[in-house]
Amino acid sequence: MMLEKIHGGVVMALLYYLDGEILEEEPKVSAQDRGYNFGDGVYEVIRSYRGKLFALEDHVERLFRSASYIDLKLPYSPDEMSKLITDFYNKSGNPEAAVYLQITRGAAVRNHTYERGMKPVVFMYSKPLDDKPLSYYEGGFKAITVHDGRWDMCQAKTICLLYNILAKQKAKDAGCDEAIFVRDNGEVTECGSSNLFIIKDGILKTHPADNRILSGITRKYVIEVARKNGVHFRNEIFYKEDLFTADEVFMTGTLSEISPFVEIDGKTVGNGKPGEITLKLLHSFYEMVRSV
Numbered sequence: 001m002m003l004e005k006i007h008g009g010v011v012m013a014l015l016y017y018l019d020g021e022i023l024e025e026e027p028k029v030s031a032q033d034r035g036y037n038f039g040d041g042v043y044e045v046i047r048s049y050r051g052k053l054f055a056l057e058d059h060v061e062r063l064f065r066s067a068s069y070i071d072l073k074l075p076y077s078p079d080e081m082s083k084l085i086t087d088f089y090n091k092s093g094n095p096e097a098a099v100y101l102q103i104t105r106g107a108a109v110r111n112h113t114y115e116r117g118m119k120p121v122v123f124m125y126s127k128p129l130d131d132k133p134l135s136y137y138e139g140g141f142k143a144i145t146v147h148d149g150r151w152d153m154c155q156a157k158t159i160c161l162l163y164n165i166l167a168k169q170k171a172k173d174a175g176c177d178e179a180i181f182v183r184d185n186g187e188v189t190e191c192g193s194s195n196l197f198i199i200k201d202g203i204l205k206t207h208p209a210d211n212r213i214l215s216g217i218t219r220k221y222v223i224e225v226a227r228k229n230g231v232h233f234r235n236e237i238f239y240k241e242d243l244f245t246a247d248e249v250f251m252t253g254t255l256s257e258i259s260p261f262v263e264i265d266g267k268t269v270g271n272g273k274p275g276e277i278t279l280k281l282l283h284s285f286y287e288m289v290r291s292v
Contacts, residue, residue, distance in 0.1 A: 014026075014125050014126065014127050014128075015088070015091065015092040015094075015125065015126045016123075016124070016125045017088045017122070017123065017124040017125070018121075018122070018123050018124075019121060019122055019123075022088060022091060027123070029107070029121060029123070030107035030121075032107040032108060032109060032110065033104055033106070033107045033121055034104050034105045034106060034107065034108065034114065035102065035104030035105070035121065035159055036104075037110050038112075038160075039158065039159050039160030039161075039162075040070070040072075040104060040105045040114075040159075040160075041072070041102055041103055041104030041105060041121075041158065041159045042063060042066040042067050042070065042072060042102070042103055042156070042157055042158055042159065043100065043101060043102040043103070043157060043158075043159050044059045044060075044062065044063050044100075044101045044157065045098055045099070045100055045101075045254050045255065046059045046085065046089075046098070046099045046101065046254070047097075047098055047099075047129075047254045047255065047289075048089060048094070048095065048096060048097045048098075048099070049096065049131070049289050049290050049292065050095055050096070050290060051095040052292060053085070053086060053089055053099070054289050054292060055217050055221065056082055056085065056086065057082065058217045058220065059217055060078050060081050060082050060085070061078065062157060062215070062217065063081065063101070063103075063157070064078055064081075065155075065156075066155075066156045066157045066158065067103070069153060069155065069156035070156060070158060072103070072105055072120065073120075074103060074120065075119070075120050075122065084122075085099060085101060085124070088124055088126065089126055092126035094126055094127075094128040094129075096128065096129045096130065096131045097126050097127060097128050097129055098126075098127050098129055098254070098255060099124060099125070099126050099127075100124060100125050100126075100127065101122075101123075101124045102122075102123045102124070102159060103120050103121065103122050103123075104120060104121045104123075104159070105118055105120060106118035106119045106120050106121055107121065129255075131290075132257075134282070134283065134286055137257065137258060137259055137260065137274075137282055137286075138260075138274055138279065138282070140260050140261065140262030140263075140272075140273065140274050141176075141177040141178065141251075141259050141260065141261055141262065142175070142176040142177055142178075142261065142262065142263040142264070143171065143176050143177060143178045143179065143180050143191070143251075143261050143263070143264045143265075144170065144171050144174050144176050144179055144180070144264070144265055145179070145180045145181075145182045145188075145240060145243070145264065145265055146167045146170055146171070146179045146180065146181060146182070146192075147181075147182065147183075147184075148181035148182055148183045148189050148212075149163065150163045150164075150181070152211050152212075153211055154189070154190075154211060154212055154213055154214055155209070155210070155211050155213070155214060155215060156214075157214055164192045164193060167179035167181065167192045168192040168193065171192065176263075177259075178191045178192055178193075178194065178251055178256075178259075178261075179191060179192040180196060180243070180264065182240045183212075185239075186239040186240045186241070187207075187212075187237055187238075187239055188207065188237075188238055188239060188240055188242070188243060189207050189212045189213050190207060190212075190213040190214065191251050191253075193253060193256075194216070194218075194251040194252055194253035194256050194259075195207075195213065195214070195216040195218070195219040195251065195252045195253065196249070196250075196251055196252075197222070197249070197250050197251075197252065198238060198242060198243065198246040198248070198249050199246060199247050199248035199249070199275060199277050199278065200242070200245065200246050200247055201247070202231070202232060202277070203232045203233070203234060204226050204231050204232065204233045204234070204277070205233075205234050205235075205236045205238055206219065206223075206235065206236075207235075207236075207237060207238075208235040208236070208237065209235070216252060216253060216254075217254060218252040218253050218254055218256075218257065218258075218285075219252050221285065221288070221289075222252050222258060222281060222285060225281055225284045225285050225288065226281055228284070229280055229281065229284055231277055231280075231281070243264050243269075244264065244265075244267055246269065246270070247270050247275055247277075248260065248269065248270055248274070248275030248276075248277055248278045249261040249264065249269050249270075250274075250278045250281075250282075257282070257285065257286065257289075258278065258281055258282040258285050258286075260274035260275065260278045260279075260282070262274065
């Protein structure tokens, strides 16, 4: 079934790609696909603004890093992959869109081990998005903290996301927008599907880009925006209690952009409104991505 959405008064449709074919109808993959059986694959979500893909090179670079972490040899070079994504996106005709790209190890009779030289399955779709106004972000969001019991390869963007799913569902059931992961020692890592920043006494902090978090593309550009705006920044581990004494807290992501938290675990962040520095970064980032 071809799914459609009204975008700016125009009916826009999801467009699909599977192993060399561009399709308007949702394609089918083998029931023996290792992505289906084992979550054995990697993915990226790439945002477009006003007809242009944002930070495509960064996304492709991370895709190849993720693939290398799980011993998956991709069937294209980085340049070929970028062209493939761009050509597919251009055919979709969606000026504001999210392109989902997934590459699994391939299809074979179910077995935990795999044969070298399997043919990976490359799948994409382009989904039209509404370009949210600044006021959407300026209202603020709510989060809860959850235990971080994930594996020690969070730097790999794999399709095995069950722990994240359960965390985000717990947040949803609590009437919140996101879950914040906290390890046994109280260390705060990131959110269910986004990176996390805090601001205390004018200093911006986020967890170092190690194996405890996925190094977000938006995270990278927000740090650049912060430096350009004269905001002091530190890659520094912080703890659960720091969330409740922080002046400002926000999450970043391809689809969440910069989203301020005004409440965590039912406790007010700062004065209960998005903070001055967060709003400065939000406005700068919002303008930057829409002017590329």
